[in-house]
Amino acid sequence: MDARASGFYKPHMSENLPCIILDRPQLAENIGAVARVMGNFGLTELRLVAPRDGWPQEKAWTMAAGAQWPLDGAMVYATVEEATADLQVVYATTARNREVNLPVITPRECASDGMGKAREGLKTGLLFGAERTGLETHDLIHAHYIVTIPVDPRFSSLNLAQAVNIVAYEWRLQIMDAPGAEFTKNQDPPAEMKHLVGLYEHLEAELDVSGFFFPEAKRPSMVRNLRSSLNRASLTEQEIRTWRGVVTALTKGRGRVLARLAKEKAEKGE
Amino acid sequence: MDARASGFYKPHMSENLPCIILDRPQLAENIGAVARVMGNFGLTELRLVAPRDGWPQEKAWTMAAGAQWPLDGAMVYATVEEATADLQVVYATTARNREVNLPVITPRECASDGMGKAREGLKTGLLFGAERTGLETHDLIHAHYIVTIPVDPRFSSLNLAQAVNIVAYEWRLQIMDAPGAEFTKNQDPPAEMKHLVGLYEHLEAELDVSGFFFPEAKRPSMVRNLRSSLNRASLTEQEIRTWRGVVTALTKGRGRVLARLAKEKAEKGE
Numbered sequence: 001m002d003a004r005a006s007g008f009y010k011p012h013m014s015e016n017l018p019c020i021i022l023d024r025p026q027l028a029e030n031i032g033a034v035a036r037v038m039g040n041f042g043l044t045e046l047r048l049v050a051p052r053d054g055w056p057q058e059k060a061w062t063m064a065a066g067a068q069w070p071l072d073g074a075m076v077y078a079t080v081e082e083a084t085a086d087l088q089v090v091y092a093t094t095a096r097n098r099e100v101n102l103p104v105i106t107p108r109e110c111a112s113d114g115m116g117k118a119r120e121g122l123k124t125g126l127l128f129g130a131e132r133t134g135l136e137t138h139d140l141i142h143a144h145y146i147v148t149i150p151v152d153p154r155f156s157s158l159n160l161a162q163a164v165n166i167v168a169y170e171w172r173l174q175i176m177d178a179p180g181a182e183f184t185k186n187q188d189p190p191a192e193m194k195h196l197v198g199l200y201e202h203l204e205a206e207l208d209v210s211g212f213f214f215p216e217a218k219r220p221s222m223v224r225n226l227r228s229s230l231n232r233a234s235l236t237e238q239e240i241r242t243w244r245g246v247v248t249a250l251t252k253g254r255g256r257v258l259a260r261l262a263k264e265k266a267e268k269g270e
Numbered sequence: 271m272d273a274r275a276s277g278f279y280k281p282h283m284s285e286n287l288p289c290i291i292l293d294r295p296q297l298a299e300n301i302g303a304v305a306r307v308m309g310n311f312g313l314t315e316l317r318l319v320a321p322r323d324g325w326p327q328e329k330a331w332t333m334a335a336g337a338q339w340p341l342d343g344a345m346v347y348a349t350v351e352e353a354t355a356d357l358q359v360v361y362a363t364t365a366r367n368r369e370v371n372l373p374v375i376t377p378r379e380c381a382s383d384g385m386g387k388a389r390e391g392l393k394t395g396l397l398f399g400a401e402r403t404g405l406e407t408h409d410l411i412h413a414h415y416i417v418t419i420p421v422d423p424r425f426s427s428l429n430l431a432q433a434v435n436i437v438a439y440e441w442r443l444q445i446m447d448a449p450g451a452e453f454t455k456n457q458d459p460p461a462e463m464k465h466l467v468g469l470y471e472h473l474e475a476e477l478d479v480s481g482f483f484f485p486e487a488k489r490p491s492m493v494r495n496l497r498s499s500l501n502r503a504s505l506t507e508q509e510i511r512t513w514r515g516v517v518t519a520l521t522k523g524r525g526r527v528l529a530r531l532a533k534e535k536a537e538k539g540e
Binding site: 037067152210 | 303306307309310311312335336337378419420421422424425426427428429431432435436439442443446458473476477480481482492495496499500502503504505506509512513515516517519520521522
Protein backbone atom coordinates (compact mmCIF):
# COMPACT_ATOMS: atom_id res chain seq x y z
CA MET A 1 0.00 0.00 0.00
CA ASP A 2 2.80 2.36 0.92
CA ALA A 3 4.57 1.59 -2.32
CA ARG A 4 1.45 2.44 -4.22
CA ALA A 5 0.84 5.65 -2.36
CA SER A 6 4.33 6.81 -3.12
CA GLY A 7 3.64 6.31 -6.78
CA PHE A 8 6.25 3.78 -7.85
CA TYR A 9 4.04 0.77 -7.50
CA LYS A 10 3.66 -1.23 -10.65
CA PRO A 11 1.38 -4.23 -10.42
CA HIS A 12 3.02 -7.47 -11.34
CA MET A 13 1.29 -8.54 -14.52
CA SER A 14 1.48 -12.12 -15.48
CA GLU A 15 -0.39 -14.27 -17.89
CA ASN A 16 0.04 -17.07 -15.42
CA LEU A 17 -2.10 -15.63 -12.66
CA PRO A 18 -5.80 -16.42 -12.52
CA CYS A 19 -8.35 -13.72 -13.15
CA ILE A 20 -11.10 -13.21 -10.58
CA ILE A 21 -14.64 -13.30 -11.98
CA LEU A 22 -17.49 -12.00 -9.84
CA ASP A 23 -20.91 -13.09 -11.05
CA ARG A 24 -23.59 -10.44 -10.44
CA PRO A 25 -21.97 -8.82 -7.40
CA GLN A 26 -24.45 -6.75 -5.46
CA LEU A 27 -22.48 -4.36 -3.26
CA ALA A 28 -19.74 -2.12 -4.60
CA GLU A 29 -18.14 -2.36 -1.16
CA ASN A 30 -17.66 -6.06 -1.68
CA ILE A 31 -16.09 -5.52 -5.07
CA GLY A 32 -13.68 -3.11 -3.41
CA ALA A 33 -12.92 -5.59 -0.64
CA VAL A 34 -12.18 -8.20 -3.29
CA ALA A 35 -9.77 -5.80 -5.00
CA ARG A 36 -7.96 -5.31 -1.71
CA VAL A 37 -7.61 -9.06 -1.24
CA MET A 38 -6.32 -9.33 -4.80
CA GLY A 39 -3.72 -6.71 -3.94
CA ASN A 40 -2.71 -8.61 -0.84
CA PHE A 41 -2.10 -11.79 -2.75
CA GLY A 42 -0.68 -10.38 -5.95
CA LEU A 43 -3.62 -10.85 -8.31
CA THR A 44 -4.49 -8.15 -10.81
CA GLU A 45 -7.21 -9.09 -13.29
CA LEU A 46 -10.83 -8.56 -12.23
CA ARG A 47 -13.90 -9.36 -14.31
CA LEU A 48 -17.42 -8.35 -13.33
CA VAL A 49 -20.53 -10.03 -14.67
CA ALA A 50 -23.56 -7.73 -14.58
CA PRO A 51 -22.81 -5.86 -11.34
CA ARG A 52 -26.19 -5.05 -9.82
CA ASP A 53 -25.62 -1.34 -9.30
CA GLY A 54 -23.67 -0.70 -12.48
CA TRP A 55 -20.02 0.14 -12.88
CA PRO A 56 -17.89 2.02 -11.92
CA GLN A 57 -18.96 2.67 -8.32
CA GLU A 58 -17.04 5.08 -6.12
CA LYS A 59 -17.55 2.94 -3.00
CA ALA A 60 -15.49 0.15 -4.49
CA TRP A 61 -12.41 2.36 -4.69
CA THR A 62 -12.94 3.48 -1.10
CA MET A 63 -13.10 -0.09 0.18
CA ALA A 64 -10.07 -1.17 -1.83
CA ALA A 65 -7.88 0.80 0.59
CA GLY A 66 -5.38 1.60 -2.11
CA ALA A 67 -5.58 -1.54 -4.25
CA GLN A 68 -7.16 0.36 -7.10
CA TRP A 69 -5.51 -1.33 -10.07
CA PRO A 70 -7.86 -4.33 -10.19
CA LEU A 71 -10.76 -1.84 -10.19
CA ASP A 72 -9.19 0.51 -12.72
CA GLY A 73 -8.71 -2.38 -15.10
CA ALA A 74 -11.93 -4.29 -14.34
CA MET A 75 -13.82 -5.55 -17.39
CA VAL A 76 -17.62 -5.80 -17.33
CA TYR A 77 -19.50 -8.62 -19.05
CA ALA A 78 -23.19 -9.41 -19.50
CA THR A 79 -22.92 -13.14 -18.82
CA VAL A 80 -20.63 -15.70 -17.26
CA GLU A 81 -20.32 -17.24 -20.69
CA GLU A 82 -18.79 -14.06 -22.09
CA ALA A 83 -16.59 -13.53 -19.05
CA THR A 84 -15.08 -16.99 -19.37
CA ALA A 85 -14.93 -17.16 -23.18
CA ASP A 86 -11.14 -16.86 -23.45
CA LEU A 87 -10.30 -18.99 -20.40
CA GLN A 88 -9.08 -22.56 -20.55
CA VAL A 89 -9.70 -23.64 -16.98
CA VAL A 90 -12.43 -22.25 -14.73
CA TYR A 91 -12.68 -22.95 -11.00
CA ALA A 92 -16.06 -22.07 -9.49
CA THR A 93 -16.11 -21.50 -5.75
CA THR A 94 -19.44 -22.56 -4.32
CA ALA A 95 -21.03 -24.89 -1.86
CA ARG A 96 -21.43 -28.46 -2.93
CA ASN A 97 -23.96 -28.77 -5.74
CA ARG A 98 -25.45 -32.16 -6.40
CA GLU A 99 -27.05 -31.06 -9.64
CA VAL A 100 -23.72 -30.64 -11.40
CA ASN A 101 -21.33 -33.48 -11.89
CA LEU A 102 -17.98 -31.71 -11.66
CA PRO A 103 -15.01 -32.63 -9.49
CA VAL A 104 -15.18 -30.96 -6.09
CA ILE A 105 -11.82 -29.82 -4.81
CA THR A 106 -10.49 -27.78 -1.91
CA PRO A 107 -8.98 -24.30 -2.28
CA ARG A 108 -5.57 -25.90 -1.78
CA GLU A 109 -6.15 -28.42 -4.52
CA CYS A 110 -7.44 -25.60 -6.73
CA ALA A 111 -4.25 -23.61 -6.28
CA SER A 112 -2.02 -26.63 -6.74
CA ASP A 113 -3.83 -27.84 -9.83
CA GLY A 114 -4.26 -24.34 -11.19
CA MET A 115 -0.63 -23.34 -10.76
CA GLY A 116 0.36 -26.47 -12.61
CA LYS A 117 -1.93 -25.55 -15.45
CA ALA A 118 -0.86 -21.90 -15.36
CA ARG A 119 2.77 -22.98 -15.70
CA GLU A 120 1.84 -24.87 -18.80
CA GLY A 121 0.61 -21.54 -20.13
CA LEU A 122 -3.12 -22.07 -19.65
CA LYS A 123 -5.36 -19.14 -18.85
CA THR A 124 -7.24 -19.77 -15.62
CA GLY A 125 -10.11 -18.05 -13.87
CA LEU A 126 -11.65 -18.16 -10.39
CA LEU A 127 -15.41 -17.69 -10.51
CA PHE A 128 -17.44 -16.48 -7.51
CA GLY A 129 -21.19 -16.04 -7.19
CA ALA A 130 -23.38 -13.25 -5.93
CA GLU A 131 -23.46 -12.41 -2.23
CA ARG A 132 -26.80 -13.92 -1.30
CA THR A 133 -27.39 -16.56 -3.88
CA GLY A 134 -23.92 -17.80 -4.75
CA LEU A 135 -23.45 -19.42 -8.12
CA GLU A 136 -26.53 -20.68 -9.86
CA THR A 137 -26.50 -24.19 -11.19
CA HIS A 138 -26.72 -22.94 -14.76
CA ASP A 139 -23.57 -20.85 -14.27
CA LEU A 140 -21.61 -23.94 -13.33
CA ILE A 141 -21.74 -25.25 -16.88
CA HIS A 142 -18.95 -22.77 -17.56
CA ALA A 143 -16.71 -24.36 -14.94
CA HIS A 144 -14.35 -27.30 -14.88
CA TYR A 145 -14.05 -27.65 -11.12
CA ILE A 146 -16.08 -26.78 -8.07
CA VAL A 147 -14.00 -25.36 -5.26
CA THR A 148 -15.56 -25.76 -1.84
CA ILE A 149 -14.22 -23.91 1.18
CA PRO A 150 -14.41 -26.18 4.21
CA VAL A 151 -16.69 -24.03 6.34
CA ASP A 152 -18.56 -25.24 9.37
CA PRO A 153 -21.79 -26.61 7.88
CA ARG A 154 -23.71 -25.03 10.74
CA PHE A 155 -22.72 -21.54 9.55
CA SER A 156 -21.73 -21.69 5.95
CA SER A 157 -22.57 -18.18 4.76
CA LEU A 158 -19.19 -16.84 3.67
CA ASN A 159 -18.73 -13.18 2.82
CA LEU A 160 -17.75 -12.77 -0.84
CA ALA A 161 -14.39 -11.12 -0.18
CA GLN A 162 -13.61 -13.75 2.46
CA ALA A 163 -14.18 -16.49 -0.08
CA VAL A 164 -11.87 -14.78 -2.57
CA ASN A 165 -9.41 -14.26 0.28
CA ILE A 166 -9.09 -17.97 1.02
CA VAL A 167 -8.65 -19.05 -2.58
CA ALA A 168 -6.27 -16.19 -3.39
CA TYR A 169 -4.23 -17.03 -0.29
CA GLU A 170 -3.79 -20.61 -1.41
CA TRP A 171 -2.69 -19.40 -4.84
CA ARG A 172 -0.25 -17.06 -3.18
CA LEU A 173 1.37 -19.95 -1.34
CA GLN A 174 1.73 -21.82 -4.60
CA ILE A 175 3.19 -18.81 -6.36
CA MET A 176 5.73 -18.37 -3.57
CA ASP A 177 6.61 -22.06 -3.68
CA ALA A 178 7.00 -21.99 -7.43
CA PRO A 179 10.04 -24.03 -8.33
CA GLY A 180 12.09 -23.17 -11.36
CA ALA A 181 11.31 -26.49 -12.92
CA GLU A 182 9.24 -26.44 -16.06
CA PHE A 183 6.20 -28.59 -16.47
CA THR A 184 6.41 -30.95 -19.38
CA LYS A 185 3.20 -31.31 -21.29
CA ASN A 186 2.20 -34.21 -23.44
CA GLN A 187 -1.02 -32.63 -24.57
CA ASP A 188 -2.19 -29.65 -26.49
CA PRO A 189 -3.81 -27.09 -24.22
CA PRO A 190 -7.55 -27.08 -23.62
CA ALA A 191 -9.43 -24.77 -25.93
CA GLU A 192 -10.88 -21.49 -24.80
CA MET A 193 -14.36 -21.87 -23.41
CA LYS A 194 -15.98 -20.12 -26.37
CA HIS A 195 -15.00 -22.98 -28.67
CA LEU A 196 -16.52 -25.46 -26.29
CA VAL A 197 -19.72 -23.43 -26.14
CA GLY A 198 -19.78 -23.51 -29.95
CA LEU A 199 -19.68 -27.30 -29.89
CA TYR A 200 -22.39 -27.47 -27.23
CA GLU A 201 -24.70 -25.15 -29.10
CA HIS A 202 -24.21 -27.09 -32.30
CA LEU A 203 -24.97 -30.37 -30.53
CA GLU A 204 -27.94 -29.01 -28.61
CA ALA A 205 -29.51 -27.50 -31.74
CA GLU A 206 -29.35 -30.91 -33.40
CA LEU A 207 -30.80 -32.56 -30.32
CA ASP A 208 -33.63 -30.05 -30.37
CA VAL A 209 -34.42 -31.14 -33.91
CA SER A 210 -34.46 -34.74 -32.70
CA GLY A 211 -36.84 -34.09 -29.86
CA PHE A 212 -34.16 -35.37 -27.46
CA PHE A 213 -34.95 -32.81 -24.80
CA PHE A 214 -38.27 -34.17 -23.64
CA PRO A 215 -40.15 -33.05 -21.68
CA GLU A 216 -39.12 -29.46 -22.40
CA ALA A 217 -39.05 -28.67 -18.67
CA LYS A 218 -36.10 -31.02 -18.28
CA ARG A 219 -34.06 -29.37 -21.02
CA PRO A 220 -31.96 -27.16 -18.68
CA SER A 221 -30.86 -30.02 -16.47
CA MET A 222 -30.20 -32.28 -19.46
CA VAL A 223 -28.07 -29.58 -21.08
CA ARG A 224 -26.23 -29.09 -17.81
CA ASN A 225 -25.45 -32.77 -17.51
CA LEU A 226 -24.16 -33.00 -21.06
CA ARG A 227 -22.02 -29.90 -20.75
CA SER A 228 -20.55 -30.60 -17.35
CA SER A 229 -19.65 -34.16 -18.27
CA LEU A 230 -17.84 -33.00 -21.39
CA ASN A 231 -16.23 -30.00 -19.64
CA ARG A 232 -14.29 -32.53 -17.65
CA ALA A 233 -12.57 -33.77 -20.78
CA SER A 234 -10.79 -30.41 -21.26
CA LEU A 235 -10.99 -30.79 -25.04
CA THR A 236 -8.39 -29.15 -27.25
CA GLU A 237 -9.33 -27.01 -30.23
CA GLN A 238 -8.53 -29.86 -32.61
CA GLU A 239 -10.66 -32.25 -30.58
CA ILE A 240 -13.53 -29.81 -30.61
CA ARG A 241 -13.32 -29.66 -34.41
CA THR A 242 -13.34 -33.46 -34.49
CA TRP A 243 -16.39 -33.67 -32.24
CA ARG A 244 -18.23 -31.11 -34.32
CA GLY A 245 -17.46 -33.33 -37.28
CA VAL A 246 -18.95 -36.24 -35.35
CA VAL A 247 -22.18 -34.36 -34.75
CA THR A 248 -22.38 -33.38 -38.40
CA ALA A 249 -21.68 -36.94 -39.53
CA LEU A 250 -24.30 -38.42 -37.25
CA THR A 251 -26.99 -36.03 -38.40
CA LYS A 252 -26.12 -36.26 -42.09
CA GLY A 253 -29.12 -37.10 -44.23
CA ARG A 254 -31.49 -36.29 -41.44
CA GLY A 255 -32.35 -32.84 -42.80
CA ARG A 256 -33.26 -34.47 -46.07
CA VAL A 257 -35.63 -36.99 -44.57
CA LEU A 258 -37.24 -34.38 -42.37
CA ALA A 259 -37.76 -32.08 -45.33
CA ARG A 260 -39.23 -34.93 -47.33
CA LEU A 261 -41.59 -35.91 -44.54
CA ALA A 262 -42.73 -32.29 -44.24
CA LYS A 263 -43.33 -32.15 -47.98
CA GLU A 264 -45.34 -35.36 -47.95
CA LYS A 265 -47.43 -34.03 -45.10
CA ALA A 266 -48.06 -30.83 -47.02
CA GLU A 267 -49.04 -32.76 -50.15
CA LYS A 268 -51.50 -34.81 -48.16
CA GLY A 269 -52.96 -31.56 -46.91
CA GLU A 270 -52.21 -32.40 -43.26
CA MET B 271 -26.73 -20.04 9.01
CA ASP B 272 -29.92 -21.90 8.29
CA ALA B 273 -29.53 -23.97 11.40
CA ARG B 274 -29.13 -20.84 13.44
CA ALA B 275 -32.12 -19.13 11.91
CA SER B 276 -34.31 -22.08 12.69
CA GLY B 277 -33.30 -21.85 16.31
CA PHE B 278 -31.75 -25.24 16.97
CA TYR B 279 -28.19 -24.11 16.43
CA LYS B 280 -25.89 -24.80 19.31
CA PRO B 281 -22.32 -23.67 18.87
CA HIS B 282 -19.78 -26.39 19.19
CA MET B 283 -17.89 -25.55 22.35
CA SER B 284 -14.52 -27.01 22.81
CA GLU B 285 -11.67 -26.28 25.13
CA ASN B 286 -9.44 -27.31 22.29
CA LEU B 287 -10.28 -24.46 19.95
CA PRO B 288 -8.31 -21.24 20.09
CA CYS B 289 -9.89 -18.02 21.25
CA ILE B 290 -9.63 -14.94 19.05
CA ILE B 291 -8.22 -11.85 20.75
CA LEU B 292 -8.60 -8.45 19.10
CA ASP B 293 -6.29 -5.79 20.47
CA ARG B 294 -7.88 -2.31 20.46
CA PRO B 295 -10.19 -2.88 17.50
CA GLN B 296 -11.45 0.39 16.05
CA LEU B 297 -14.52 -0.38 13.98
CA ALA B 298 -17.47 -2.36 15.32
CA GLU B 299 -18.07 -3.50 11.74
CA ASN B 300 -14.73 -5.25 11.76
CA ILE B 301 -15.53 -6.98 15.04
CA GLY B 302 -18.75 -8.21 13.48
CA ALA B 303 -16.92 -9.39 10.36
CA VAL B 304 -14.50 -11.30 12.60
CA ALA B 305 -17.45 -12.97 14.34
CA ARG B 306 -18.81 -14.07 10.98
CA VAL B 307 -15.47 -15.60 10.05
CA MET B 308 -15.36 -17.36 13.40
CA GLY B 309 -18.78 -18.81 12.64
CA ASN B 310 -17.60 -19.98 9.24
CA PHE B 311 -14.68 -21.87 10.70
CA GLY B 312 -16.23 -23.14 13.88
CA LEU B 313 -14.58 -20.85 16.43
CA THR B 314 -16.63 -19.45 19.28
CA GLU B 315 -14.62 -17.55 21.85
CA LEU B 316 -13.94 -13.85 21.24
CA ARG B 317 -11.95 -11.52 23.49
CA LEU B 318 -11.77 -7.76 22.97
CA VAL B 319 -8.99 -5.59 24.39
CA ALA B 320 -10.10 -1.99 24.86
CA PRO B 321 -12.36 -1.61 21.82
CA ARG B 322 -12.07 2.03 20.76
CA ASP B 323 -15.80 2.79 20.62
CA GLY B 324 -16.82 0.77 23.68
CA TRP B 325 -18.82 -2.40 23.83
CA PRO B 326 -21.40 -3.65 22.87
CA GLN B 327 -21.91 -1.97 19.48
CA GLU B 328 -25.01 -2.68 17.43
CA LYS B 329 -23.09 -2.52 14.13
CA ALA B 330 -21.07 -5.56 15.09
CA TRP B 331 -24.18 -7.73 15.26
CA THR B 332 -25.35 -6.41 11.90
CA MET B 333 -22.06 -7.29 10.23
CA ALA B 334 -21.95 -10.73 11.80
CA ALA B 335 -24.75 -11.82 9.45
CA GLY B 336 -26.14 -14.26 11.98
CA ALA B 337 -22.96 -15.38 13.74
CA GLN B 338 -23.96 -13.64 16.93
CA TRP B 339 -22.71 -16.11 19.50
CA PRO B 340 -19.08 -14.93 19.47
CA LEU B 341 -20.41 -11.40 20.05
CA ASP B 342 -22.95 -12.41 22.68
CA GLY B 343 -20.23 -14.14 24.62
CA ALA B 344 -17.41 -11.68 23.97
CA MET B 345 -15.31 -10.72 26.99
CA VAL B 346 -13.77 -7.26 27.27
CA TYR B 347 -10.32 -6.67 28.79
CA ALA B 348 -8.25 -3.59 29.45
CA THR B 349 -4.93 -4.98 28.30
CA VAL B 350 -3.45 -7.78 26.22
CA GLU B 351 -1.85 -9.07 29.37
CA GLU B 352 -5.22 -9.58 31.01
CA ALA B 353 -6.78 -11.01 27.87
CA THR B 354 -4.06 -13.64 27.59
CA ALA B 355 -3.68 -14.40 31.27
CA ASP B 356 -5.28 -17.84 31.22
CA LEU B 357 -3.79 -18.95 27.91
CA GLN B 358 -0.90 -21.34 27.50
CA VAL B 359 0.09 -20.59 23.93
CA VAL B 360 -0.45 -17.29 22.13
CA TYR B 361 0.04 -16.79 18.41
CA ALA B 362 0.27 -13.15 17.36
CA THR B 363 -0.55 -12.41 13.73
CA THR B 364 1.45 -9.48 12.48
CA ALA B 365 4.02 -8.47 9.94
CA ARG B 366 7.52 -9.57 10.76
CA ASN B 367 8.93 -7.59 13.66
CA ARG B 368 12.68 -7.48 14.00
CA GLU B 369 12.51 -5.97 17.44
CA VAL B 370 11.08 -9.12 18.95
CA ASN B 371 12.94 -12.36 18.92
CA LEU B 372 10.11 -14.82 18.50
CA PRO B 373 9.79 -17.63 16.01
CA VAL B 374 8.06 -16.40 12.87
CA ILE B 375 5.71 -19.02 11.42
CA THR B 376 3.11 -19.23 8.69
CA PRO B 377 -0.64 -19.56 9.32
CA ARG B 378 -0.35 -23.19 8.32
CA GLU B 379 2.42 -23.84 10.82
CA CYS B 380 0.40 -21.99 13.43
CA ALA B 381 -2.59 -24.25 12.93
CA SER B 382 -0.51 -27.40 12.83
CA ASP B 383 1.49 -26.51 15.90
CA GLY B 384 -1.56 -25.13 17.69
CA MET B 385 -3.75 -28.15 17.08
CA GLY B 386 -1.00 -30.35 18.42
CA LYS B 387 -0.84 -28.27 21.57
CA ALA B 388 -4.62 -28.06 21.84
CA ARG B 389 -4.83 -31.84 21.68
CA GLU B 390 -2.44 -32.00 24.58
CA GLY B 391 -5.02 -29.96 26.46
CA LEU B 392 -3.30 -26.58 26.22
CA LYS B 393 -5.40 -23.44 25.95
CA THR B 394 -4.46 -21.45 22.85
CA GLY B 395 -5.21 -17.95 21.59
CA LEU B 396 -4.84 -16.06 18.32
CA LEU B 397 -3.96 -12.41 18.84
CA PHE B 398 -4.62 -9.73 16.22
CA GLY B 399 -3.75 -6.03 16.32
CA ALA B 400 -5.68 -2.86 15.62
CA GLU B 401 -6.75 -2.01 12.07
CA ARG B 402 -4.25 0.70 11.30
CA THR B 403 -1.35 0.02 13.58
CA GLY B 404 -1.30 -3.73 13.95
CA LEU B 405 0.30 -5.18 17.04
CA GLU B 406 2.72 -2.99 18.93
CA THR B 407 6.08 -4.38 19.85
CA HIS B 408 5.23 -4.24 23.55
CA ASP B 409 2.11 -6.37 22.95
CA LEU B 410 4.23 -9.10 21.45
CA ILE B 411 5.75 -9.94 24.79
CA HIS B 412 2.50 -11.78 25.48
CA ALA B 413 2.97 -13.99 22.47
CA HIS B 414 4.90 -17.19 21.86
CA TYR B 415 4.91 -17.08 18.11
CA ILE B 416 4.58 -14.47 15.39
CA VAL B 417 2.31 -15.60 12.58
CA THR B 418 2.95 -13.84 9.29
CA ILE B 419 0.50 -14.09 6.41
CA PRO B 420 2.39 -14.30 3.12
CA VAL B 421 1.01 -11.18 1.48
CA ASP B 422 2.53 -9.47 -1.51
CA PRO B 423 5.07 -7.08 0.07
CA ARG B 424 4.00 -4.41 -2.41
CA PHE B 425 0.51 -4.31 -0.89
CA SER B 426 0.61 -5.73 2.59
CA SER B 427 -2.28 -3.93 4.27
CA LEU B 428 -4.61 -6.77 5.27
CA ASN B 429 -8.10 -6.07 6.53
CA LEU B 430 -8.51 -7.30 10.12
CA ALA B 431 -11.27 -9.82 9.35
CA GLN B 432 -9.31 -11.09 6.35
CA ALA B 433 -6.33 -11.79 8.59
CA VAL B 434 -8.52 -13.70 11.04
CA ASN B 435 -10.09 -15.46 8.08
CA ILE B 436 -6.79 -16.90 6.86
CA VAL B 437 -5.64 -18.14 10.24
CA ALA B 438 -9.07 -19.52 11.18
CA TYR B 439 -9.25 -21.30 7.82
CA GLU B 440 -5.95 -23.04 8.46
CA TRP B 441 -7.19 -24.12 11.89
CA ARG B 442 -10.37 -25.41 10.31
CA LEU B 443 -8.35 -27.63 7.98
CA GLN B 444 -6.49 -29.02 10.96
CA ILE B 445 -9.72 -29.64 12.83
CA MET B 446 -11.19 -31.41 9.82
CA ASP B 447 -8.08 -33.52 9.42
CA ALA B 448 -8.75 -34.86 12.85
CA PRO B 449 -9.94 -38.48 12.74
CA GLY B 450 -13.58 -38.65 11.81
CA ALA B 451 -13.70 -35.51 9.75
CA GLU B 452 -14.57 -36.12 6.16
CA PHE B 453 -14.65 -34.14 2.99
CA THR B 454 -17.59 -35.35 0.98
CA LYS B 455 -17.35 -35.90 -2.72
CA ASN B 456 -19.74 -34.55 -5.29
CA GLN B 457 -19.40 -37.18 -7.88
CA ASP B 458 -20.52 -40.64 -8.67
CA PRO B 459 -17.60 -42.89 -9.52
CA PRO B 460 -16.48 -43.27 -13.12
CA ALA B 461 -18.08 -46.22 -14.85
CA GLU B 462 -16.19 -49.40 -15.54
CA MET B 463 -14.36 -49.26 -18.83
CA LYS B 464 -16.64 -51.84 -20.39
CA HIS B 465 -19.54 -49.39 -20.32
CA LEU B 466 -17.39 -46.77 -21.94
CA VAL B 467 -16.34 -49.20 -24.65
CA GLY B 468 -20.01 -49.90 -25.27
CA LEU B 469 -20.60 -46.21 -25.91
CA TYR B 470 -17.55 -45.98 -28.16
CA GLU B 471 -18.57 -48.98 -30.24
CA HIS B 472 -22.09 -47.64 -30.61
CA LEU B 473 -20.76 -44.26 -31.73
CA GLU B 474 -18.15 -45.69 -34.07
CA ALA B 475 -20.67 -48.01 -35.75
CA GLU B 476 -22.84 -44.99 -36.50
CA LEU B 477 -19.85 -43.05 -37.77
CA ASP B 478 -18.98 -45.97 -40.06
CA VAL B 479 -22.47 -45.68 -41.56
CA SER B 480 -21.84 -41.96 -42.11
CA GLY B 481 -18.55 -42.46 -43.86
CA PHE B 482 -16.89 -40.35 -41.15
CA PHE B 483 -13.75 -42.44 -41.02
CA PHE B 484 -12.20 -41.45 -44.31
CA PRO B 485 -9.77 -42.46 -45.60
CA GLU B 486 -10.11 -45.88 -44.05
CA ALA B 487 -6.38 -45.97 -43.29
CA LYS B 488 -6.89 -43.15 -40.79
CA ARG B 489 -9.68 -44.93 -38.92
CA PRO B 490 -7.48 -46.31 -36.11
CA SER B 491 -5.95 -42.95 -35.22
CA MET B 492 -9.32 -41.19 -35.47
CA VAL B 493 -10.89 -43.74 -33.15
CA ARG B 494 -7.99 -43.35 -30.77
CA ASN B 495 -8.39 -39.58 -30.68
CA LEU B 496 -12.13 -39.77 -30.02
CA ARG B 497 -11.75 -42.33 -27.29
CA SER B 498 -8.86 -40.71 -25.49
CA SER B 499 -10.51 -37.30 -25.46
CA LEU B 500 -13.67 -38.73 -23.96
CA ASN B 501 -11.79 -40.98 -21.55
CA ARG B 502 -10.57 -37.86 -19.84
CA ALA B 503 -14.13 -36.97 -18.85
CA SER B 504 -14.34 -40.02 -16.53
CA LEU B 505 -18.00 -40.49 -17.38
CA THR B 506 -20.30 -42.15 -14.88
CA GLU B 507 -22.65 -44.98 -15.82
CA GLN B 508 -25.58 -42.58 -15.93
CA GLU B 509 -23.69 -40.18 -18.15
CA ILE B 510 -22.79 -42.99 -20.51
CA ARG B 511 -26.47 -43.86 -20.85
CA THR B 512 -27.19 -40.19 -21.60
CA TRP B 513 -24.50 -40.01 -24.27
CA ARG B 514 -25.76 -43.19 -25.88
CA GLY B 515 -29.15 -41.49 -26.00
CA VAL B 516 -27.50 -38.53 -27.73
CA VAL B 517 -26.02 -40.77 -30.40
CA THR B 518 -29.38 -42.44 -30.95
CA ALA B 519 -31.19 -39.10 -31.14
CA LEU B 520 -28.74 -37.62 -33.61
CA THR B 521 -28.99 -40.58 -35.95
CA LYS B 522 -32.76 -40.87 -35.73
CA GLY B 523 -34.44 -40.83 -39.13
CA ARG B 524 -31.19 -41.43 -40.88
CA GLY B 525 -31.84 -45.11 -41.40
CA ARG B 526 -35.06 -44.21 -43.18
CA VAL B 527 -33.45 -41.84 -45.65
CA LEU B 528 -30.65 -44.25 -46.35
CA ALA B 529 -33.15 -47.02 -47.01
CA ARG B 530 -35.16 -44.75 -49.28
CA LEU B 531 -32.08 -43.68 -51.22
CA ALA B 532 -31.10 -47.31 -51.66
CA LYS B 533 -34.60 -48.09 -52.89
CA GLU B 534 -34.58 -45.21 -55.37
CA LYS B 535 -31.22 -46.35 -56.68
CA ALA B 536 -32.55 -49.86 -57.11
CA GLU B 537 -35.64 -48.60 -58.92
CA LYS B 538 -33.50 -46.60 -61.30
CA GLY B 539 -31.61 -49.78 -61.93
CA GLU B 540 -28.33 -48.24 -60.77
